[in-house]
Amino acid sequence: MYYYIHMSNPFGTYIRTQREARRQNDSSFSVRQLATRIGVEPSYLSKVERGETPPPSEEKIRRLANELNDDPDVLLAMAGKVSTDLQDVIRRRPALFASLLRDLKDAPEHAVLRLVREVRDGEW
Amino acid sequence: MYYYIHMSNPFGTYIRTQREARRQNDSSFSVRQLATRIGVEPSYLSKVERGETPPPSEEKIRRLANELNDDPDVLLAMAGKVSTDLQDVIRRRPALFASLLRDLKDAPEHAVLRLVREVRDGEW
DNA sequence: GCTCATGTGTATATAGTAGTACACAGTACC
């Protein structure tokens, strides 16, 4: 017997919006059918979309991202989570990546992107 | 009624080692007194050190790091966790930081450090 | 040899996570 505090709910709202958009052209994007495809009970997906229950597990969020053609990292972020593979990167070299992230915390997007590009071009 | 699978236990082992090292010169680093200072029951800290129970919460780990003069990020990593403030950095710009981290995942330490230095010197 | 601190065993509590099972009322469609 408990209540889920029902504030804003960015994750569920976004999922519902995306699902209904897809549904215009594809009737298989009903709550029931999508729920079945990602492997949960329809009533559960319904509750998640309405924010009556917290977002599902990382795995289910990944399947949602896949079905809805969305970036899993972005959906996970909306759900208040961080991908476990990213957490693993940090956990293997905590001091190093902690300082990198804290330094880049407020860096403008283009600056970070430049670093990404530098790294990708193999400049090290 | 459950058992904690008691494999390797890097966190507890490390804490015990550090605590006993400190205790050579300072008798206040007994299980009981340290537990009291960080705000947990002595029997709980004992179980954590012996790996009978999983590592404590982030907050308690931070207090341990403080008492033992250790890097909180490193202790958290040993406990299989990532600091919530770092998770927040990623969650605010998930696509950006996800790609950065995945690209740097296997980069050699000195290359990452060079980036840290670049950023610190404000080259953006 | 008594006191007091020490480490640890046993039992238990509470919240959060991550769902399932099933029934029920509305709607679509043919």
Next chain:
DNA sequence: GGTACTGTGTACTACTATATACACATGAGC
């Protein structure tokens, strides 16, 4: 106008996280 699918309400479950409370035997120091 019956069939079949839809969204959702109600009730329940199992497991994990994060601990507390207290008792007990041991050992060290005065």
